[in-house]
Amino acid sequence: MASLFQGQASPLDASRLVFSRSTAQRPVPLPGSSELWAQNCFEGMKVYRGFDGRLRLFRPDLNAKRLNMSAQRVALPGFDDAELVKLITALVKEDAPRWLPQDQTGRFLYVRPAIIGNGTQLGVQLPRVATLFVVMVPWPDFSMELPPNAKPRAVPGLRLLASQGETTRAWPGGFGYAKVGANYGTTFVAHGKALEQGFDQILWLFGTDGRVTEAGASNFFAIVKNEASGRAELLTASLDDNLILDGVTRRSVLELVRSRLSKELSVSETVFTMSELKKAWEQGRLLEAFVSGTAFFITPVCSINYEGCDLDVPQERQAVGASYASIIKGWLKDIMYGGEIHPWGLVVED
């Protein structure tokens, strides 16, 4: 099942677009700019059926803003953020009730807005035509189930493999911060090898000093007891060098921790290396690790393989729901499913 909007409107005007079901077939006589030049970008979102029976989007304004930024990184046209939110809302209103009826509380559909260059010119040129569409589909809950292809394991959580430099995901002056296809297909080989070795995702390191950036298609967090102060710190890579994606869930985690946990947990968006993390682990100062993202939501990490050594992340507090990751996940879930009425949850009336 898929629902999508597509149509012609420039500038983007939600009221002028056309709704079509999955039987729609796009005529593609020649490969488009997306298929040859990777001129594409997209978003990942969810629509939630709340415990109060209402449909909600989670901070769709941030996805719209990021899609706009990604589009411009690959020379696709920008648009009015608010029009995209209207378009997504209209699709949800039109079709979500069919696949996510009111009694399916606590469930969600996945929403993927995308823009692709589809001019048919074969030369390497600035594109002439682009298509914006939004697809909505059912999606497995990766934060509850094992990820695809994962082997059964005794300890819950993701097994990460720290990258060894053979493949580098992103680079200064590159596009690691943009949600563009060019960041994905180019990691499939390394990701496939990691799966074969029994890992779930790659933890992408950058540079000769092994700076921790992000994990697979999600942002990475570690909670470490500061060596000097003894205080717990939430560590995550900084956005400053444009290497990592500015995740909506990442941003929400940071905002919640800053506003609700500041007395016990300080936030450090910073450059930190895998050897620093290993040292903290050796000294018993690595308290937690988790990833965040729309697909993976908040998923704990159970181990990080670094230079052949498995750093097992403590699971005790996770197991009894007392970890910071569990607490933050609970808050986010409440906001998404209407357990807490919060401005981040945009209600779509159906």
Place this chain on the structure above:
Amino acid sequence: MASLFQGQASPLDASRLVFSRSTAQRPVPLPGSSELWAQNCFEGMKVYRGFDGRLRLFRPDLNAKRLNMSAQRVALPGFDDAELVKLITALVKEDAPRWLPQDQTGRFLYVRPAIIGNGTQLGVQLPRVATLFVVMVPWPDFSMELPPNAKPRAVPGLRLLASQGETTRAWPGGFGYAKVGANYGTTFVAHGKALEQGFDQILWLFGTDGRVTEAGASNFFAIVKNEASGRAELLTASLDDNLILDGVTRRSVLELVRSRLSKELSVSETVFTMSELKKAWEQGRLLEAFVSGTAFFITPVCSINYEGCDLDVPQERQAVGASYASIIKGWLKDIMYGGEIHPWGLVVED
């Protein structure tokens, strides 16, 4: 006009594929792996109508080999190189006579083999379906005409703009050596800005020392008088660090110079920086510069803008056809159009 082959055959078997004209429409109910994950790769080739009336491909085995390598970089299936050459030959035999009749000697068509991932899964996963196709189209001769969007100019040749680090084309552990879409759409913004400023292509520098890599979608060569020996050297970036494309024309240039010009011109595939090139220019040691590629063939460079300063490349020898670039281009043209019978020219009987 376009001609293409597409069909289902795994492993690739040229005898089993289906030929269809451009009216063919591929059903695409959901965006494919190519459109979302940039899982694609391609080649650029030409078929030449020789001065002897025969059709020729130029070293198609090298394109097949490179497509295979590119495919594997983005987790697309590999194939038997020889089957792809058979497939291209069959397309040329079938359809080139229609668009390139025997009296159109000295002309060519452009041939683009490509592989795209087009499974419809929306998750970031190793792909399930891929399509290999070959498109053949008429194409402007960029080596004779001005490039698209170029402003008229007094001096022939390309105006290059050396990149300033704002955008980095390729990096170690990346995919700059593979002909994958991810290397193209991500340069459109920088390329568009360069066009606006009156340049034709970007000369991509890498790293803080400004290493010269490649120019736009072509390889870059400089001929410099060696400071110590006074001997003329053909400089081009090395393949060693996997930053640049292993161009078929580049390779052919190097092989011809090594076999036919070794007494007067030494070859240096090496790391060299833009400041070294500038120093040579200041000392009057920069003799020539040109780019090579299938689309641009051998095209002289008339200037390189580096840190705001225009390095004007001497044009005197170019103007009278006495430059090394002219000589090499003449040899290649002879091989392509049958003026010299050479194993690099694969005759396709029609």
